[in-house]
Amino acid sequence: MLHRGSNTEWLRSASLDFNSYVEKRVGVRERWGVPFELFWFTSHEYYIGSLVIRHSLTDDEGGGHIGYHVVYPWQRQGHASQMLRSELVKCRALAIDRALLSVAPDNLASLSVVRRHGVVPDGTNHEGDIRFWIDTSAAD
Numbered sequence: 318m319l320h321r322g323s324n325t326e327w328l329r330s331a332s333l334d335f336n337s338y339v340e341k342r343v344g345v346r347e348r349w350g351v352p353f354e355l356f357w358f359t360s361h362e363y364y365i366g367s368l369v370i371r372h373s374l375t376d377d378e379g380g381g382h383i384g385y386h387v388v389y390p391w392q393r394q395g396h397a398s399q400m401l402r403s404e405l406v407k408c409r410a411l412a413i414d415r416a417l418l419s420v421a422p423d424n425l426a427s428l429s430v431v432r433r434h435g436v437v438p439d440g441t442n443h444e445g446d447i448r449f450w451i452d453t454s455a456a457d
């Protein structure tokens with residue numbers, strides 16, 4: 318049977334043993350050939366969204382340093398803007414002086430989010446996403 322939306326199989330392992338599910342995801346891990354960290358944003362018992370910081374860029378710089386999403390019921394309430402603001406401080410602490418973000422040209426929501434941060438556009442990546450640099454020294 319076909320289901321719309323994302324594969325939710327991961328929820329099964331999370332619900333069977335949530336503590337070890339979290340344990341495996343905390344801290345610096347390696348993916349895409351680079352070290353990265355995953356952050357979950359919550360409000361009380363509710364999951365709002367996630368943000369990933371790659372500590373270094375992949376060879377093709379494709380995904381940039383930062384990626385994020387906010388789940389549907391929590392969108393358009395300023396959460397992504399707040400998440401990005403707080404994570405730019407972490408980037409600065411990691412000595413990422415300029416953070417690279419890549420955004421699809423038709424992703425109006427994400428374009429609004431990144432443009433709040435005095436971004437410097439820098440062409441497009443191999444997928445046609447617009448590359449933006451954000452100076453993290455101003456993050457607070």
Ligand SMILES: CC(C)(COP(=O)(O)OP(=O)(O)OC[C@H]1O[C@@H](n2cnc3c(N)ncnc32)[C@H](O)[C@@H]1OP(=O)(O)O)[C@@H](O)C(=O)NCCC(=O)NCCS
Binds near residue numbers: 385388392421424430
């Ligand atoms: C992009 C995304 C993270 C934005 O999250 P959010 O919490 O809704 O963002 P904010 O509430 O901080 O909104 C930021 C701005 O985008 C605008 N916006 C939000 N959704 C929008 C939409 N569907 N169309 C147009 N503008 C939109 C908001 O109005 C706001 O702008 P404003 O304050 O100038 O009005 C969310 O839509 C999402 O998870 N999308 C799918 C994953 C994704 O695209 N991730 C980013 C990849 S680069």
